[in-house]
Amino acid sequence: MKILSCHIENFGKLSDCNIDFSDGINVICKENGWGKSTLAGFICAMFYGMKKTKVQNVRDNERKLYDPWQGGSYGGSLEFETAGKTYVVTRVFKAKEAEDVFELRDKNTNLLSNDFSAKLGEELFKIDKESFARSIFIGQNECETFATDDINAKIGNLTDDTGDMNNFENATNRLDVKINRLHNKKKTGSLKRRSEEITEYKKKIKDSESLTDSMESTKALLDGAIKKREEDRKKLEEQRALQIKITKLQESLAKKENIDRAKNEVKAKEEIFDEAKAMFPGDIPAQKEIEDTIRICEEMGDAITRRDMNLFSTKEEDEYEKLDRRFDGEIISDETLDSYIEKSKYLKGVYETREKQKLTEEETKKLNALRNIYENDNENVLDMIAEWERRNDKKNEATNLSQNIRLMENSKELKPKFPTLLALGVLVMLGGVIGAVAGSALDIKGLIYAGTLFLPIGAVLAFIGFHAMRRDKISLAEATRKLDDLKAHEKEANDMVATAEKNVRDYLTSKNRFYDEYRVVPFLQEIAIERREYKLLKEKEERFAKPEEDKDIESIESDVTQFMEKYALYDCSPDDTEALFNLRSDVTNYAHLKKKKDVYDKEKNNILTLRRETDEFLSGYGFETEELPHATLKKIKEIYTDYKTKEQSLDEAKERLKEIESTVDADALREAGEAEELADIDSVNSEIKILEENVDADKEEIAIYENRMDDWREKMDELEADKEHLDRLNETQEKEKKEFDRVCAASQLLKQAKENLTLKYAKPILTSFKDYYGMISREDASVFHIDADTKITYDEKGMQRNTETMSRGYQDMMGICLRLAYIDVMYKDEKPLIIMDDPFVNLDDEKNVTAKEFLRKISEKYQIIYLTCSETR
């Protein structure tokens, strides 16, 4: 790979500058300040572009460093050749990296090329910009180098594009970050932090180990307090029992005094009671007996009064005997009497009605006369009159028809007409024929003409005549038919008239009337009136004669008559209502007298019975009998009331005694009697009060211990939670520890792998290095060694030493040689260009000479862009 030319538009101090490059070494020897380093930076920028950075230091901020001094478009173009093709890359740098312009054209076609992207440097050299600066680009005073990841990757030729060697650093960084995050020694590490947390929890749990003891001791205290409370409660119960006992004994003593008092009272009451009892000569009747006897005595007085009130006068005595004989003790009820009175009234009504409905003698005679005529007559006289009216109409009609028939028979219509016109027509035609024939025969033209003329005239006349004849024939037939019809009608009318006349005549005859054509209607009207009269009389007769009704009336008549006769109402008509009213008056009178007599008899017997009872009571209890012992009984009642009052008073006194005795326990009473010395109730009360306070205090103490137990339980729960948390922490710690070990192992083994890998390529690097070193220094290069990190050391005084201890010139020389060694190993096929910005500035003159030889030698393999300010170098 080589660059062919470049055009710098504006880049640092360089502006509108064109430079061509050739194969081999290209020495650009310019004075200080010309812009050699800028040119080197330009070439670098053409391949890699420029990163935008926020670094303010101009030396570390290449965009600022190469900002065109004179302004204008910032950038340029570079022509290069690789893999047999020539390209032109153009870059324009803007304020922002994203706005930078990149363009790549194929030189041969001048078309835009996609063979490389904006990451041209990386794609061409397979190394990043830093690696470029560490190998291909050898800046002034920057000869020292080391192998970057990209260099290592390129050295190893492990991959063309994105080899994993390039990622080693990132991978180790990532692993280190993870290690740091997990670390068990560093404060930032979760293992360390968790370890501290675990220690803390362990301590907390250890500190809490005494919790169970504390809880148990509190439980013991609680149990003790409960036990004490039970003991105090027991004592309290005992004292309360003693208190009750003392109270009961005191109550028993008081009750004993009450009993004695009650007994004395009973004794006094007994004496009073005995006095009251002595007022009775015999046994003591019951209160009810006394009251019943007083009531009987009062009843007896009332009975005497009622008996006297119902005593008969002489008149009443006679009256009663008379009625009693008639009714024999029977009191006819009002209902029965009312019923017979109603029946009697009914019969009376029936008799009156019958009288009104009965036929008179004249009416009976007439009815009998008419019955002979009209009994079986069913004719309707009015229909007959109507038929007679129709007969009259038909008779008139027949008369009219007869006249019309005669008129018709005499009219011409019924006579046939002679066909005159037809005959005339025939004659005229005949005359014409004859005239024509004669005229022809005679050759008389006038006759021919006349004959010819008569012929059609005759035809016309014959035709008209023929039609007239036909018309006449039709008229005659019509008239004949009409005449026949009239005759038929006449006959029909006459038949009807004859029938009607016969019927009327027969009817009138049957009703004793003669037939007179002109009196038929009045006769028929008379008959109609007679028939109506017959009908009315017949109905009256029928109404009066009702055999069933008569039967009922007879039954009622018989019933009423029997009833009347039973109570001595002989010769009375059943419709004699008045007699029945009188009977009712007698019955009422009899009932009144009978009732009075009954009461009298009843009261008389009653008085006897009552007297017997009072006598039995008085004599039974030792009292004297009296007719009306009301006053005695009243006195007995008073004595009895007094007796009962005394008795009640005695009973109450006994009851009180019994009650008092029942409320006292016999044993307690005995104890009370025997008790010589009772405990002091006040001291017992005081003891109870103290014990109650003790129990309350016990309760409070129990509550305190229960609260404390609650606290311990809460703490135990916390301890359990802490233990669970610690388990979880240990589990996580264990898991993370394993992960930490694995990540550490991965990190360590990855580094080891990298070393193993690079070690394989250290030898070719060292060989190249020694060649180049010998080329410049002309010294023995066997003292140099290379380590797995491709770092160079050298033997001196029995030890491998770092090149940092060497002089600046040697360090530069070694750096240049190492870079070349890297490039040799990195680029086996197509060799890249090498840019050298005055690298030998620190070499002495002797080495500057050999360096030139070195340059010549390497320019055989590489295109060298050698920038210097001194022609001697």
Added chain:
Amino acid sequence: MRFLHCADLHLDSKLTANLDSKRARERKTELLNTFVKMVDYAARENVDVVLIAGDLFDTNKISVTAKSTVRAAVENHPDIKFLYLKGNHDNNDFISEEDEIPENLLMFDNTWKAYHFGNIDVYGIELDKDNSSVASDALVCDSSKFNIVMLHGQVEKSAVKDKAERINISGYKNKGVDYLALGHIHAYKKEALDARTTYCYPGCLEGRGFDECGEHGFVIVDVDENTGNYTHRFIPFAKRHLYELRVDVSDCNDSISMQNRVEECIKDAGIKSDDLIKIVLVGEVDVECEKDENLILSKFEDSFYFAKIVDETGVRVDIEDYLLDESLKGEFVRTVLSDESMDETERGEVIRIGLKALAGEEI
């Protein structure tokens, strides 16, 4: 007579091992609600006695809400007897000294106590380090009756001295016990002890962590008082289920294909959106396989009540691929593989990390 046997409800559990504080609070409430629903179920199904075989609560200090909820559930069902035997997580905090114990709440202590229900006796003892090894010796049952024994602890085949929560199960052989109602193990288990005796752990009511996957609920025991015969059935009752889904991603080369594989496995397992899932990636993946756990998880985080992912995959390194690789990567792999201080798994992991670093990926 019908018994409901439950245990290890662990009400008031913190549940913060997997869940964030909001979800943990929500799940805590769910645990309490499931208990209340279980009691409602008991009432509905005419259960006579509820046997709570320990660890009703989880914490030393029980919250007021949990206390009052449990108390209300007991008091609201006076027809049901609640036999509560405390477990190693329970303490006396539930009923304080001054509280009145509901009439239908029957409790036990560290000596044998029996409750009688006609022809059925229920015995119980709260085990501690002093009584656990000798408890079975002190038990005397009327073998003519149906006998239930409540205990809370881990079944051991032989006696373990001075250790609470250990049940010397052999000691209960031929004691006339019909049903050992146990608690402490969080998964359902039923096993015959001898010809007459069966012991049963109903498991916890709700799974709380991924060590409690599978069905959870309680047991219904129907005892015929006359014949002494009984039936036993497990009732799954948990609101949510926990699943640990192990997904072999050996043949996956990137996160997306792993996501798809996980999705297939979830579908096959029939996991519902209400459930909690722990995805465990297993198998051996290629050392250069791209695998981002967070990316894989992101697809499922919102599809379930809770989802987490754990990578248990090994790394597969084919040495043939790197033998002739003249690159830093090849050299690195060879260097690691030749390091005998690590085992194969470690070497694989180290290679994976190193290659990720070289590829510029986040480690």
